[in-house]
Amino acid sequence: MREHRSVSSDALILLHPDDNVLVTTRSLPEGATMTLDGQPLVLTGALPVGHKLARRTLAAGDKIFKYGVPIGSLLAPVARGEWVHMHNMTSDYLASHTRQSGNQTTSSSQESHS
Amino acid sequence: MNESVAPLQGFVRSDGRKGIRNVVVVAYLVECAHHVSRRIAQHFDDLDVHLIGFPGCFPNQYASRMMRALTTHPNVGAVLLVSLGCESMDRDALREHIAGSGRPVDLLVIQETGGTAATIAAGIEKVGAMRTELAGQSPVPMSLDELVVGTICGGSDGTSGITANPAVGRCFDHLVAEGTACVFEETGELIGCEDIMAERAVTPELGELIQACVAKAERYYRTMGFGSFAPGNADGGLTTLEEKSMGAYSKSGASPISGLIKPGDIPPSGGLYLLDVVPDGEPRFGFPNIADNAEIVEMIASGCHLTLFTTGRGSVVGSAISPVIKVCANPETYQRLSEDMDVNAGKILTGEASLDDVGEEIYQRVKAVAAGERSVSEALGHQEFILTYKSFEPIGPGCLPVRQV
Numbered sequence A: 001m002r003e004h005r006s007v008s009s010d011a012l013i014l015l016h017p018d019d020n021v022l023v024t025t026r027s028l029p030e031g032a033t034m035t036l037d038g039q040p041l042v043l044t045g046a047l048p049v050g051h052k053l054a055r056r057t058l059a060a061g062d063k064i065f066k067y068g069v070p071i072g073s074l075l076a077p078v079a080r081g082e083w084v085h086m087h088n089m090t091s092d093y094l095a096s097h098t099r100q101s102g103n104q105t106t107s108s109s110q111e112s113h114s
Numbered sequence B: 001m002n003e004s005v006a007p008l009q010g011f012v013r014s015d016g017r018k019g020i021r022n023v024v025v026v027a028y029l030v031e032c033a034h035h036v037s038r039r040i041a042q043h044f045d046d047l048d049v050h051l052i053g054f055p056g057c058f059p060n061q062y063a064s065r066m067m068r069a070l071t072t073h074p075n076v077g078a079v080l081l082v083s084l085g086c087e088s089m090d091r092d093a094l095r096e097h098i099a100g101s102g103r104p105v106d107l108l109v110i111q112e113t114g115g116t117a118a119t120i121a122a123g124i125e126k127v128g129a130m131r132t133e134l135a136g137q138s139p140v141p142m143s144l145d146e147l148v149v150g151t152i153c154g155g156s157d158g159t160s161g162i163t164a165n166p167a168v169g170r171c172f173d174h175l176v177a178e179g180t181a182c183v184f185e186e187t188g189e190l191i192g193c194e195d196i197m198a199e200r201a202v203t204p205e206l207g208e209l210i211q212a213c214v215a216k217a218e219r220y221y222r223t224m225g226f227g228s229f230a231p232g233n234a235d236g237g238l239t240t241l242e243e244k245s246m247g248a249y250s251k252s253g254a255s256p257i258s259g260l261i262k263p264g265d266i267p268p269s270g271g272l273y274l275l276d277v278v279p280d281g282e283p284r285f286g287f288p289n290i291a292d293n294a295e296i297v298e299m300i301a302s303g304c305h306l307t308l309f310t311t312g313r314g315s316v317v318g319s320a321i322s323p324v325i326k327v328c329a330n331p332e333t334y335q336r337l338s339e340d341m342d343v344n345a346g347k348i349l350t351g352e353a354s355l356d357d358v359g360e361e362i363y364q365r366v367k368a369v370a371a372g373e374r375s376v377s378e379a380l381g382h383q384e385f386i387l388t389y390k391s392f393e394p395i396g397p398g399c400l401p402v403r404q405v
Helices: A101-111 B031-044 B061-071 B091-100 B116-135 B164-177 B194-198 B204-224 B231-235 B241-252 B292-301 B331-340 B355-370
Strands: A021-024 A033-036 A039-042 A052-054 A063-066 A069-074 B009-012 B023-028 B049-053 B076-083 B105-109 B148-153 B181-185 B257-261 B271-275 B306-311 B324-328
Touching (some): B023 B061, B061 B091, B076 B091, B105 B116, B148 B164, B164 B181, B194 B204, B194 B241, B204 B257, B292 B306, B306 B355, B324 B331, B324 B355
Parallel strands (some): B023 B076, B076 B105, B148 B181, B181 B271
Antiparallel strands (some): A021 A052, A033 A039, A063 A069
16 A cells, blocks of 8 residues: 555665765655654655655755765755755766766767667 | 574685686687687676686786785686787786686687687587586685675665665674675765774875875876766765765765785774775876676675675666675665665665664675575676776785785
């Protein structure tokens, strides 16, 4: 049985008290309501299991803390409860790549064939 | 405390190590001998006849060392080498090395045996005789302090670092306390963890070597243009390499780090060891580990009898030579792929089990598989194997402070 609106408090896990993101313990639908730090929260988009959302409003350039350590920096401001992922944060070490990254070096030569 | 798991038994080898399996290995010495070797191995359709090999024709010290280590791994009982005839691998030296270990070994050179069909027929006859010989061998009692266990994560996601990886860490702590040598690796996925890891080293010098080893990995991957981060990691909620690193790091548990080894170095005693899999020197041969199985093979070359493989997205692989135990981190993945998994660590997220419960379950699986029970991927016939070009300098004296004289 999965709730469609009201989600119990165990839907999110705070891995360390210093963290500014929480992790979903199961896939959650858009509009799901839950409690975060004692305050109500409505999800503005669906979130799969294992993804991160902001514990509070954060600014561009802020370090993201998970497991109590910095895991990268925000590229854009995020609202409390918003999804934190590759669209708004980046590594402080080596940038992550996507399935499309392998095509980038050949994209210009391929354009003439498409 | 002691559950009714069968006691460990091992096949004694001339170097004193014991194997939890007694497999016949068919090894091709260049890609040109791969097909013939595969046909020989496939003929038996046997969970204990394994195919390994090196595809390259150019000489490589690392590949030669790996082939020597793998063909004399304690889980290997007998070896058939298959050569085309003109490749660089020193087949006679390899054969002598294996014979010197007391194992039955034979060599077929395709160019001298009459080609494909004749070599397949000759190979089937030789492997058949080796199986008969091994069937007559009896294992002897073995204890946990004679076991070497590796761990790897593959297809990681946002659940891996919360469930399966820390649960393997608990199992590792348990095994280290029993005197088992435990090996974790992939320094390219420990970037960001170097300082906390160095603090766990048994000597300050080892701590500095660990930091330098992770710095080498970062430099190497930067040159390659990609970090050790797959698109599936992002699909599963991991955003950055250091986030993935923190999750991966928890597989190591909380024991002190006893040493830093490279592929082919055998842990000299029980304890926790970091395996450095990133080549030394300027990047020359491409990515350090092109897929998970390359790392598994390197852990096996360092003596691992079995590998604990954690996965969130859902890897299905096993390995030649040493069984792989699958620990699934993600409860939704487990629902889809339960028939490929040994342990469901996703239970931690659904509240059905604690980290300690799953750590204990993994520990019991290690003992059962070491005692001869087939792991899930092993029973399904998974025997993946990859070996590519690399180059390493030997480890320095500070890497193994606990080395026994």
